[in-house]
Amino acid sequence: MSDVIYQDYFSRQKNTNIRLTLPVVCFVWQIAMIILFGVFIRYDEESDTHWVETKAHDNITSDIENDFYFRYPSFQDVHVMIFVGFGFLMTFLKRYSFGAVGFNFLIASFGLQWALLMQGWFHSLDPQTGKIFIGVESLINADFCVAGCLIAYGAVLGKVSPVQLLVMTLFGVTLFAVEEYIILNLLHARDAGGSMVIHTFGGYYGLAISRVLYRPNLHQSKRMQGSVYHSDTFAMIGTLFLWMFWPSFNSAITDHGDGQHRAVINTYLCLASTVLTTVAISSLSQKTGKLDMVHIQNSTLAGGVALGTAAEFMISPYGALIVGFFCGIISTMGYIFISPFLEKTLKIQDTCGIHNLHAMPGVIGGIVGAITAAAASESVYGKQGLINTFDFTGDFKDRTVLTQGGYQAAGMCVSIVFGVVGGAIVGSILKLPIWGDPADENCFDDEVYWEVREPATHHLLFTI
């Protein structure tokens, strides 16, 4: 009986009018950001006008030894991945390009502000002044944190309102900062490109939310699912910018010098290898060997995800190729076999297939990282190289590589747990019928949240 009422309560006529909620959320949260930034956020010593004194004090002879020059080019590449990469990757749906690019833009812009605060409180709150000092590395980390939420967006693309996305991002960033603190600081795991912290967490967070928001009647908007020719071409813009700049992603916050250099080489090679096996499996999956754009758009990126942890290690060039080799295979097979299974059996509707692009390759990345760490040796890394790479200093100076491997694996588990449990809770919040989500027959349609000027005739032409 109560079940019927519950059922009824949730399936009443959907109201997608967000004229009140969206502006209120945007204004209130932005004002909160301003207040919190006023209280907590300050320039760090390398971006403050006092740097001239810091330089003199620290005997820094040249302006170029400012962290800005080590990391800014990578930062901009990461920034492009977040806004153009993720945004355009999701434009593949025939009639959801505005939502893909536009909502991605909105939630990333909010998320990076909230991330600077959350990550600041957990990682770099100065105990004496009570302030968070930010520089270019903070901006990169904020973009990374946002990436986790954008991954989750991929699972619910077309099925939620922008208000729900903002809520999802608020909680996503919060959970991210906590799991990141546990994994990187407490467990002292290494995860420069975020296989665990970003991709695994973001993947399972999104999948769990999508599970809770399961729509049994989603087939009612089947006409809007799938792509058209030009939308697939737009999506390739996203794919390529992600693919090309992934070496910057995995090296953006690694150690200066050889650390960044090596992470770039590894990621570059791994991704190249992934493309070939993705094409191979995609071709095998069709009767006449035709390729499927879904695979090319997504699975080609799996190698970058899977090297997120190990990119800075001495995995060696052929090791990077091997990781890419298997990721291309596994991710493409995920699209062919696992996605239908997830939808039918586990009731997880995963619009962009983030399970195959982020969750699964993220887990592989965590495992590769743990194994590579455990197998590290002084003969390969050098005495000082080993210390530098795994940061075996301070409290962790006596840690062995085997122990490190164990902690890496533990970090993996933490990110899965945070993703699944966090996503389940946040999904329940998003199920409340106050957020303006679309009806089952209006999913994947920009007309719900956007003024679309083009006449419907043209539109029909594309879809009939």
Add this chain to the structure above:
Amino acid sequence: MSDVIYQDYFSRQKNTNIRLTLPVVCFVWQIAMIILFGVFIRYDEESDTHWVETKAHDNITSDIENDFYFRYPSFQDVHVMIFVGFGFLMTFLKRYSFGAVGFNFLIASFGLQWALLMQGWFHSLDPQTGKIFIGVESLINADFCVAGCLIAYGAVLGKVSPVQLLVMTLFGVTLFAVEEYIILNLLHARDAGGSMVIHTFGGYYGLAISRVLYRPNLHQSKRMQGSVYHSDTFAMIGTLFLWMFWPSFNSAITDHGDGQHRAVINTYLCLASTVLTTVAISSLSQKTGKLDMVHIQNSTLAGGVALGTAAEFMISPYGALIVGFFCGIISTMGYIFISPFLEKTLKIQDTCGIHNLHAMPGVIGGIVGAITAAAASESVYGKQGLINTFDFTGDFKDRTVLTQGGYQAAGMCVSIVFGVVGGAIVGSILKLPIWGDPADENCFDDEVYWEVREPATHHLLFTI
């Protein structure tokens, strides 16, 4: 009577054949550039093969202390903004993408050559040799100068011929170099990201030209105004590349070290804040809270414009957020309320709404800069930091921050005057019936100046 003749003279059958004028202008001007470059332009000491001697002489120990390594990544980002950013932002019209991207490409390519000469004569002509020595910073400044003209193009998009655009660029660059000299050198105002010098000048220059070229019968090409689904998606490529790389724009020529670092942080934050308030106002403006792509494409960028002067100052992170907060609101309201008013009452037809994206936020940026400068204090900046930031050296070593604030405000006025008066004069020149501009019923249509292969049937389908 004479009025009738005048009227008649200008409304005679339009001739859009530019087969003579366009090639002649391109050839003659390009040859002039070659001659003038031959006479005046040389490599500066950091890009000349003699640098090996300069290094020895100046005791520079490493190749990396060449300005190239401080500025080249930012330069490339700015370059992308000029050609892809501005170009694609203007592709939103359903049938003017070739003109948007192609003419943008043409005038930027001419403008940057002319800018190197004009800016060189005014800013860096070596009195002894009579030569202009160029390096990477000159290239950035040339791109900046071109940006002013591309902004102006936005106001007249679809209503002028490429020959008119080239004329507009010739005069625009000339005026730019003069006002820039007055503002930066004579008044010694600071304007690293060009709120005044680039955006305010460019905005009013374009608006004044558009006013003079007012077309009372522009409604005759109403069928071509507005966007279609894919053209709006293309425009988002422009929006995002402008948005992402704006931190590079505002920091490209600021001081090495903390100056560039701080300008990036401020711009990054300001733009994030702008996105949220733009979305809020856009949603509020529609009955059901739907978002309007025009706002998302344009107003989200206003924060970058408005921080063009103050980005390098110690405006503090929350200060940057506040500027972005108000710019998103004001710019979006500009699209909703001011643009129709400008068109109806002041007879300014502003195709891209540059008033809301550049002119108005530029003025805000000038004011923010003046206030921030006037409020600067030694306690915040440090003694040496204050001198470095405002360049209180040489003739200006005794200037106070209050005086500086006054000069910043004066600079603001100079840019407006140059824009309005210059635009009015250039507009009159462009009114001469010799430039091949399109008839009122053929505006916003690529078929006037481009070979369009696609059959008209498809075209009609899109527009009916």
Add this chain to the structure above:
Amino acid sequence: MSDVIYQDYFSRQKNTNIRLTLPVVCFVWQIAMIILFGVFIRYDEESDTHWVETKAHDNITSDIENDFYFRYPSFQDVHVMIFVGFGFLMTFLKRYSFGAVGFNFLIASFGLQWALLMQGWFHSLDPQTGKIFIGVESLINADFCVAGCLIAYGAVLGKVSPVQLLVMTLFGVTLFAVEEYIILNLLHARDAGGSMVIHTFGGYYGLAISRVLYRPNLHQSKRMQGSVYHSDTFAMIGTLFLWMFWPSFNSAITDHGDGQHRAVINTYLCLASTVLTTVAISSLSQKTGKLDMVHIQNSTLAGGVALGTAAEFMISPYGALIVGFFCGIISTMGYIFISPFLEKTLKIQDTCGIHNLHAMPGVIGGIVGAITAAAASESVYGKQGLINTFDFTGDFKDRTVLTQGGYQAAGMCVSIVFGVVGGAIVGSILKLPIWGDPADENCFDDEVYWEVREPATHHLLFTI
């Protein structure tokens, strides 16, 4: 009689099923790469964890003096040119965007791996260890090598299968490494941006292959040739990213400091000049002065090709403008006059017009390079500058600039010979009827090798 059988053998019903060949080639070659990388490829000293020891040993004081920081921003720009630049430039065909972007992606990903090996064996095999040590400069060179094959792809776009493309790339990279070794090492010619090594070789390689694969009945797929409105806009993404980042291409591997700085300035100027003359000639070629997108998309880039050799020399800013001036003219005239001639008379079907964009400007670049080198003088370059620029050290310390000019010209010839002869041989291999190439009436159509979801009605609408 035997001729008839031969004829018959080749014109039998085409089988485009690549379900066996494509996966097998991808898997086998990728596994071969893994094995060869395992045997040969190692991190170089700047990307190895032992760098901390190298630094101490070589007295390097700062992490920033790692080659990574000199070249990584340029590398990323080059990477964008390879994948987005070349990929999207070829999307201009109305119905071959997937093939353009997708196959470009595939062959570049394979090619860069094979290039690291081939270039490593020829240029940097360590005689003591038998290993190839790679760093960021190796990645740039691998991307360069791939560029040669992507150029060749432009000639056969739409007429070959992905398997043929992979074969073409395998041999292309191999030939490239050999001619590069002869030109750069044995002849000691300079060619930083690859006018000869990349563009001339790649151009003639592709043209020769296309000649061998001549299809007399290609007119049967005439309906698929040519562009539609949106495909031309997509192609401009490729054009602009190539154009904007070409300064990075020509400077990516030039000398640190003034070498990179100067190459950027020269390329930037040259390309600007090319745009104006391209527009001029394009407008002249039409009765009413309308512009042709084919010219704007391609010929505007010819200046970058033609400065590939001389960009690092003291060609002086006006010299760069002059090169661009003539290249815009010649390349555009190539599209108007030479391409039809090549097709009718020489039976070379050149889909993208690579003759006009790469082959011819490449030859011009080689000649410009030879002349500029021969005209170099100590008064312009400085004593040490001359030595640095032309690397007159070791075995070549007594070489004069005149001799250098001669060797540059010799290098030019080597690249042409390798392109033509190599292309002829590889073309013959590709003529074997086992590679799954499309029938004459199915060329330029994505439906042959891709799952295209869009209904044919829409498609027809675009093409009828």
